[in-house]
Amino acid sequence: MDKKFDSGKKRSLKARYEAQKIAFAPVVFQAVRLLRDLNILKVIEAAGKTGLKVEDIAEQTGVSSYGVTVLCETGLSQDVLEMKDDCYIITRVGHFLLNDELTKVNMDFVHDVCYEGLFRLDQAIETGKPSGLEVFGQWPTIYEALRHLPAKAKQSWFAFDHxxxxxxxxxxxxxxxxxxxxxxxxxxxxxxxxxxxxxxxxxxxxxxxxxxxxxxxxxxxxxxxxxxxxxxxxxxxxxxxxxxxxxxxxxxxxxxxxxxxxxxxxxxxxxxxxxxxxxxxxxxxxxxxxxxxxxxxEIAAYCLINSSPYFTAMANGxxxxxxxxxxxxxxxxxxxxxxxxxxxxxxxxxxxxxxxxxx
The missing domain is CATH 3.40.50.150 (Vaccinia Virus protein VP39)
Incomplete structure (x- = not known):
């Protein structure tokens, strides 16, 4: 068999690609979040199947052409956007990122409540204490801290919980x-x-x-x-x-x-x-x-399992x-x-x- 077509090699390449997605996941998360929060996804979706060029997106959102390019290319790599004739078009993944309440609640919660604190997940696992909660102040658990969290973090926490x-x-x-x-x-x-x-x-x-x-x-x-x-x-x-x-x-x-x-x-x-x-x-x-x-x-199990590190790093350890x-x-x-x-x-x-x- 021609090794170029070896199925084991193909599986290894796919697995290696999946590994890179994990390695760059924090980068992709923040870039895609900004695609949403800077209204880039919104104006692209409004353009329909014809899509928009970088310059048009920049004009409609007030984001520089450089910023639009950097963010949209990350979106392209993650199947959030696709490109046709130099125009960006929103994909079904991008549609859910923009419009799905489950996705919005999860993304806001991860960014506003968990993101900075998860950097200390290793300490939390080692000590059994919510080491990441220190980004908000000195509290034994997040439950005592709730009233004192920054407004955006408090809003996202309750939105997630409710x-x-x-x-x-x-x-x-x-x-x-x-x-x-x-x-x-x-x-x-x-x-x-x-x-x-x-x-x-x-x-x-x-x-x-x-x-x-x-x-x-x-x-x-x-x-x-x-x-x-x-x-x-x-x-x-x-x-x-x-x-x-x-x-x-x-x-x-x-x-x-x-x-x-x-x-x-x-x-x-x-x-x-x-x-x-x-x-x-x-x-x-x-x-x-x-x-x-x-x-x-499977989507529900995935969301639940990956909520556990929040409890470790932020809630109570x-x-x-x-x-x-x-x-x-x-x-x-x-x-x-x-x-x-x-x-x-x-x-x-x-x-x-x-x-x-x-x-």
Whole structure:
């Protein structure tokens, strides 16, 4: 066989090319982000199939011809743009970069929250602490820092968090309320969105929100704006991770949404054990989260897996996006059993309903 056509050599060349994409990934990311943020993709898409020359793009965007050339050629290399008769035309990849909400939320989050801090990922892995968070200040975890982040970083963090959670709440509520709970403990209540949706869904339920004082301050503003403060109570806690801190008890349901992924395995076990103890007899503990091994589409698993380094470098240094099997193991170790599992809520959430073995 002519070695020029050797399939092994072709596979090696393709693999080597893929390796170079990884090596230059940070460069490509920033260049493509600017193609979006400087409106270059927007004016090219508006030109349709005829595309635009560099000079026309420069005139319409106010970016120098040099800048347009540098950025567009990177876009060309990454199939964001294509060229015909010296005119740049947007590709389907470029269209999604410009118009797809999932892509926008992920790109903004990576740039505004994670990018600088990920330079210290090696330190975070070595120490088990979020070393990258130092780019924003001296905080033990990002959760205490949220109120103090720069405006753009704060906006992108909440947009990322809410994009993944908000779509799942309407699908999850019927599963929670088919048991007709009168009292719910919302652990890690964040901005109060679940609590608000719960009391609007069922006029007879009362929700207790348990979170850091700073988080609850924002939640209380949102609750007051909805006029439902009489059925939602804040329960501020300075250290949810203190294993000696007992949660308030007697609740028909305990709710944890996108919460457990914020902690290490040992911390999750402690939270589940104390969550179990907060249940009234026959009460249920609900866990709503995204597990990369339960996703229907590869794109979802890819996004979830590659969110884990954020938790390492920026959030707390010891958590990650978990596989379902790991959370299942911890649920059983906490003295709970799984009563039901519902996949495909929102854009890829799984709702786990648990009950205590001794209740």
């Amino acid at each position: 994009f993944y959670s908000d779509t799942a709440f309407p699908n999850a509520l019927p599963h929670v309320f088919d048991l007709k709970p009168k009292s719910i403990l919302d652990i890690g209540a964040n901005t109060g969105k679940f609590a608000i949706q719960s009391v609007l869904y069922d006029p007879d339920v009362h929700v207790t929100m348990m979170d850091l004082p700073g988080q609850l301050a924002k939640a209380k503003e949102n609750i007051a704006a909805q006029g439902v403060a009489d059925r939602i109570s804040p329960y501020p806690v300075c250290d949810l991770l203190d294993p000696k801190f007992a949660f308030p008890g007697g609740f028909d349901a305990v709710w944890m949404s996108q919460f457990l992924v914020c902690f290490s395995e040992d911390q999750i076990l402690s939270l589940l054990e104390r969550g179990k103890d907060a249940l009234a007899p026959q009460g249920s503990l609900f866990i709503l989260d995204t597990y990369w091994d339960r996703q229907q589409f 010891n958590s990650r996006m978990y596989r379902f099997s790991k959370i299942e193991e911890l649920i059983l170790r906490a003295g709970l059993y799984i009563e039901s599992v519902d996949d495909g809520l929102g854009i890829g959430h799984t709702l786990i309903r648990c009950r205590a073995n001794d209740k």
